[in-house]
Amino acid sequence: ELKVEQNPLFLSMQEGKNYTIYCNYSTTSDRLYWYRQDPGKSLESLFVLLSNGAVKQEGRLMASLDTKARLSTLHITAAVHDLSATYFCAVDGSYGGATNKLIFGTGTLLAVQP
Amino acid sequence: ETGVTQSPTHLIKTRGQQVTLRCSSQSGHNTVSWYQQALGQGPQFIFQYYREEENGRGNFPPRFSGLQFPNYSSELNVNALELDDSALYLCASSTTQGVQETQYFGPGTRLLVL
Numbered sequence: 206e207l208k209v210e211q212n213p214l215f216l217s218m219q220e221g222k223n224y225t226i227y228c229n230y231s232t233t234s235d236r237l238y239w240y241r242q243d244p245g246k247s248l249e250s251l252f253v254l255l256s257n258g259a260v261k262q263e264g265r266l267m268a269s270l271d272t273k274a275r276l277s278t279l280h281i282t283a284a285v286h287d288l289s290a291t292y293f294c295a296v297d298g299s300y301g302g303a304t305n306k307l308i309f310g311t312g313t314l315l316a317v318q319p
Numbered sequence: 320e321t322g323v324t325q326s327p328t329h330l331i332k333t334r335g336q337q338v339t340l341r342c343s344s345q346s347g348h349n350t351v352s353w354y355q356q357a358l359g360q361g362p363q364f365i366f367q368y369y370r371e372e373e374n375g376r377g378n379f380p381p382r383f384s385g386l387q388f389p390n391y392s393s394e395l396n397v398n399a400l401e402l403d404d405s406a407l408y409l410c411a412s413s414t415t416q417g418v419q420e421t422q423y424f425g426p427g428t429r430l431l432v433l
Contacts, residue, residue: 247409293361311360311361
């Protein structure tokens with residue numbers, strides 16, 4: 206059974222600081238997603254990582270994927286308050302093609318303090 | 320906005336009742352997946368519909384059922400509601416499997432079972 210774990214579960218950080226959220230998964234997959242969720246809202250797609258070594262950046266967020274280590278990271282650079290949200294990683298339960306049957310991690314609640 | 324719509328936005332039911340939730344997929348998307356997100360947790364995959372057929376199911380009992388219509392919209396039905404069914408129900412649409420494509424989530428239906 207595919208399991209996805211994130212850490213930390215909760216992250217309080219000051220504006221301007223850097224930090225990394227980690228996502229580990231238990232079985233082979235070559236398709237990993239990062240989503241953002243604001244309180245009471247739906248999921249917003251941030252990144253789709255499709256191969257080993259993939260790195261994508263958007264603004265202050267950068268995501269990477271190491272399929273051999275079964276690890277993805279979401280790095281936050283110079284955090285700002287607007288980044289406060291819950292971040293989820295999700296893994297497609299297949300290998301070699303998309304099924305869009307995602308297994309989600311537990312989520313990381315990020316609170317950026319002024 | 321993702322182009323995926325869901326109705327209703329909120330719903331209150333009592334134990335033992337039945338509920339139907341609706342989802343309209345993004346234009347051009349033929350696959351709809353349903354997820355349940357309990358408070359403080361990550362979404363859990365319920366099932367997926369592709370071209371009007373169920374195409375994979377998560378660890379949910381048979382009282383969770385669904386339909387997909389020729390226009391690719393979808394319904395999620397839950398019979399004999401239990402208190403633990405209280406959650407945010409999300410649908411997500413995507414294009415044909417195997418294509419490098421993410422899925423887009425709707426705003427969700429928040430169900431409260433009393």
